[in-house]
Amino acid sequence: MRLFWNITLGGxxxxxxxxxxxxxxxxxxxxxxxxxxxxxxxxMLTTFIAFSVFGKGVGYWPAFVVALACGLFLGGxxxxxxxxxxxxxxxxxxxxxxxxxxxxxxxxxxAVWGNSNRGFPAAFSQSGLVIGHTAIAFSHFDIFxxxxxxxxxxxxxxxxxxxxxGLRMRAAAFAPEAARLLGVKVSWLLxxxxxxxxxxGALAGLLVAPTSVFSPTFMDLIxxxxxxxxxxGGLDSPVGxxxGGLVTGLAxxxxxxxxxxxxEPIGALVMLIVVLMIRPEGLFARPTARRV
Amino acid sequence: MLEVSELSVxxxxxxxxKGVSLQARTGSITAVLGANGAGKTTLLRAISxxxxxxxGSVRYDKHELxxxxxxxxxxxxxxxxxxxxxxxxxxxxxxxxQLGAVWRYGRRERQRRIGEIYEIFPALATRAKQHASTLxxxxxxxxxxxxxxxxxxxxxxxxxxxxxxxxLVTAGLMxxxxxxxKGGEIxxxxxxxxxxxxxxxASWAVVLNLxxxxxxxxxxxVAGDADLRHHFLGF
Numbered sequence: 235m236r237l238f239w240n241i242t243l244g245g246x247x248x249x250x251x252x253x254x255x256x257x258x259x260x261x262x263x264x265x266x267x268x269x270x271x272x273x274x275x276x277x278m279l280t281t282f283i284a285f286s287v288f289g290k291g292v293g294y295w296p297a298f299v300v301a302l303a304c305g306l307f308l309g310g311x312x313x314x315x316x317x318x319x320x321x322x323x324x325x326x327x328x329x330x331x332x333x334x335x336x337x338x339x340x341x342x343x344x345a346v347w348g349n350s351n352r353g354f355p356a357a358f359s360q361s362g363l364v365i366g367h368t369a370i371a372f373s374h375f376d377i378f379x380x381x382x383x384x385x386x387x388x389x390x391x392x393x394x395x396x397x398x399x400g401l402r403m404r405a406a407a408f409a410p411e412a413a414r415l416l417g418v419k420v421s422w423l424l425x426x427x428x429x430x431x432x433x434x435g436a437l438a439g440l441l442v443a444p445t446s447v448f449s450p451t452f453m454d455l456i457x458x459x460x461x462x463x464x465x466x467g468g469l470d471s472p473v474g475x476x477x478g479g480l481v482t483g484l485a486x487x488x489x490x491x492x493x494x495x496x497x498e499p500i501g502a503l504v505m506l507i508v509v510l511m512i513r514p515e516g517l518f519a520r521p522t523a524r525r526v
Numbered sequence: 527m528l529e530v531s532e533l534s535v536x537x538x539x540x541x542x543x544k545g546v547s548l549q550a551r552t553g554s555i556t557a558v559l560g561a562n563g564a565g566k567t568t569l570l571r572a573i574s575x576x577x578x579x580x581x582g583s584v585r586y587d588k589h590e591l592x593x594x595x596x597x598x599x600x601x602x603x604x605x606x607x608x609x610x611x612x613x614x615x616x617x618x619x620x621x622x623x624q625l626g627a628v629w630r631y632g633r634r635e636r637q638r639r640i641g642e643i644y645e646i647f648p649a650l651a652t653r654a655k656q657h658a659s660t661l662x663x664x665x666x667x668x669x670x671x672x673x674x675x676x677x678x679x680x681x682x683x684x685x686x687x688x689x690x691x692x693x694l695v696t697a698g699l700m701x702x703x704x705x706x707x708k709g710g711e712i713x714x715x716x717x718x719x720x721x722x723x724x725x726x727x728a729s730w731a732v733v734l735n736l737x738x739x740x741x742x743x744x745x746x747x748v749a750g751d752a753d754l755r756h757h758f759l760g761f
Binding site: 398401402404405408409411412413414415416417418419 | 574576596597600601605606607608612613614615616617621624625626628629630673674677
């Protein structure tokens with residue numbers, strides 16, 4: 235039984251990380267109808283920048299803030315420079331552009347920081363908590379992961395539900411032409427959507443890096459899992475992204491815990507196939523039809 | 527005063543508008559009539575900046591609209607209700623109305639304006655919290671027009687507001703449009719295939735055919751010209 239709870243707790247922490255990357259994918263997909271395959275690579279870059287800042291001896295939190303700020307900037311820059319020119323072209327063009335960016339960023343990071351595996355600092359202790367006299371596989375850092383992603387999710391939900399900025403962003407995503415006729419500056423909001431998505435990614439990078447080997451490709455597998463999570467959630471539902479992230483995290487934890495860690499990627503692909511066969515629109519997609 | 531002169535728009539090799547000139551007097555309703563493909567919708571889309579004109583000009587209130595962005599044209603006081611209304615189905619009625627006023631008013635003034643829209647279209651008030659996807663065709667059109675009015679535009683461009691509506695609903699809508707125009711503060715350009723009901727409330731009428739202006743005259747004169755009605759208006 236203890237094994238089960240330990241695996242479950244680990245799955246929750248992992249799932250929250252997938253949720254934050256999936257949230258980034260969803261924010262971009264519903265705003266611009268593009269799957270951003272460079273989402274992980276962009277997070278990798280901001281995490282490496284944080285790594286360099288941290289190396290200057292400024293402490294963890296300034297590096298943390300720098301990574302999020304770089305995400306904000308990088309997301310907007312990518313949308314303006316790379317995505318906007320292909321926005322009204324066939325959707326495949328944008329997909330290829332994001333793939334190209336993935337390769338470019340990983341190559342660039344390799345050239346600047348090297349391809350060796352490094353260690354990335356964690357904000358809090360990573361040794362398991364002790365409850366009573368039993369050590370469990372859930373650390374202070376895992377608590378931080380869960381709290382940080384929950385804060386992100388609440389902020390995104392509040393943005394969309396309670397602010398006029400969120401209202402305009404939703405309008406820009408749902409009905410760009412109608413939104414423009416109501417004075418909404420759609421193109422600017424799409425840029426902002428990419429920025430917010432990249433911040434979600436940057437947060438994920440900071441949360442993943444201490445728990446895995448830290449190299450220019452460290453987000454690749456996370457992106458595959460997050461993509462699974464986003465598809466389960468329906469690709470354009472922020473709530474779905476979070477629940478999809480948790481489902482994916484738990485499922486992979488059980489596969490890894492009971493069947494062996496090497497099977498995790500296969501487990502993700504099986505889930506992806508099953509969801510696409512049974513409910514291709516995902517669990518939380520909007521009811522209205524839409525081109526994919 | 528809206529003054530369109532020698533406006534031309536083409537899509538690839540097809541010219542949709544060939545040197546169209548017309549005027550819409552301040553505070554009046556100008557009907558733009560004609561068959562399918564006459565260029566009515568393109569004319570409105572060119573005025574509001576959704577399509578680029580390759581020649582000609584659109585003067586409105588000291589602004590030259592050709593070359594301005596859609597968002598800036600909205601800020602010059604132009605509200606365009608496209609065909610079908612394009613209410614945002616995923617949002618509630620109240621959110622759709624909010625959206626119409628966000629660029630112009632702060633929270634309190636926005637609520638006041640939305641309250642005024644509910645007075646014009648009481649049916650919307652009872653459905654404020656419902657998703658726009660649950661509205662009937664007539665209610666959607668009311669929402670689209672209400673949403674366009676929240677920001678107090680001085681020029682209202684309406685594209686086929688009666689499309690798909692029952693005759694009684696159309697009559698109600700036309701009565702509201704006539705009422706709105708009575709204050710003399712809002713200039714309306716009303717594109718309609720339903721020429722009869724448009725002419726009943728318009729003071730001027732422009733008939734388009736294949737991208738050119740056939741007639742531009744008072745609504746009464748157009749309605750009284752049997753030949754014109756027979757050839758271009760179908761009634």
